[in-house]
Amino acid sequence: MRRILLVDNGSKRAESTLNLRRIAALLSERTGEPVQPVSLLHSDQIAPERLDGQPTETFRQALEQLLAADQRDLVLLPLFFGPTRALSRFIPESVAEVERRFGPCRLRIAPELCPLPEGEPRLVDILLDNLDQAAQEAGIERTSIVLVDHGSPTPEVNQVRRWLGARLAERLGPDVQLQEAVMERRPGAAYDFNGPLLEAVLDRIARENRGPILLSMLFLGPGRHAGPGGDIRDICDAIQGRHPGLQLHIAPLVGTHPGLIDILLSRFSEAENRPPIRPSAD
Template structure:
């Protein structure tokens, strides 16, 4: 983004990344939002633009970051935080390029494995925010329309959900899709609505464990996980669009 924008775009996390040792990050320490803003306020900066590396309007964006900024910048009344739209916008205008990136990741698997037919399941993390789940469903509908006749069954799922009934919009869970109905045998491509690996979508993460458990329960089932989306060129394209849209709105 820095190369394409012509000015620095610095990677900052909401939380947690500061726990990573710098020797695992080519010697550069990771920053979290609060530390990054505090340091820049001390250096005299007062205007901040956040480009979310998030699919939808999670509470990290709509609540946590604005609240933390108001606390951090309480002694600087001229400080200003501008938040761009997330990657998928909102549930009404989910960006179709995300579905295209997912389709590309599925096709990579299909071609590499020489699959003549397969099933596919889109999975996201799961969310307490109905609007985020609606984006998943919208992206899922777009993705299903892009898949060719080799895909004979398709489902949208979540990795996990809160147990209370009001969070049932996350259903079905991936663990309940796999091994049921049209997903009991043959290759099932797991399309990740995740940007980066970690304890959920990494090689030894929660989704890999869910797939392994499903295969143990259904010996004819074979789960094949697709690549994650963070490095797909269409994601960078969307990020750049969000940057330019927000800058234009501020001018």
């Protein structure tokens, strides 16, 4: 029996796991097959009572249980925008370790959400919809926008934000100023490809122009940075404290948009035509 795993990076925040489970349930309805939500790391540290009494398991724990039960035909749907090291290193290394103890499996990994060079125009649609929603709720025009993501030490992952930012700017038109920022980046010139940190970008825009600023959120779920209680909200509050009267509005997350399910279904279809990450020993 084939098993479908929806995999994200993981978070210590319960809201992140609950959102992953919600997406998995919607995918299960559309595919007609069970979709198992698992995180690579961190989520097993969340107390079950914060997750409706249902404890979590990490990818490695889930894989061990599946292979122990002789369920070896697996499809992995990555909830990642780009080709992170989680996909190129962590997952294959974890699979190899588990296989040494439980025997081989047949694991096909679907493409990430925005595989380059083709990209994914539907993600641009989602970003636009979320910006429209935030602008309408705030009663403002889209004039100054900052596209923000987590940041990455991998240039190929950063190129996904660049690709989306370029297409988003085209769709917004010349009258809208679009800038990009990250929440995290390693120090040193070698990581300048990430661009500036969000707080520096917002502070500069606020000094130059007191008009409203919209944050376009290239995040899939709530966690340490995005969502209620995240760093981004704290940064916005600090900027508004330094610049009284500044309007700063945060758009919804990509992971809350219904269009994400259609993209994941497309990636699932593509996975069925992919070879396993490593030929099965049997």
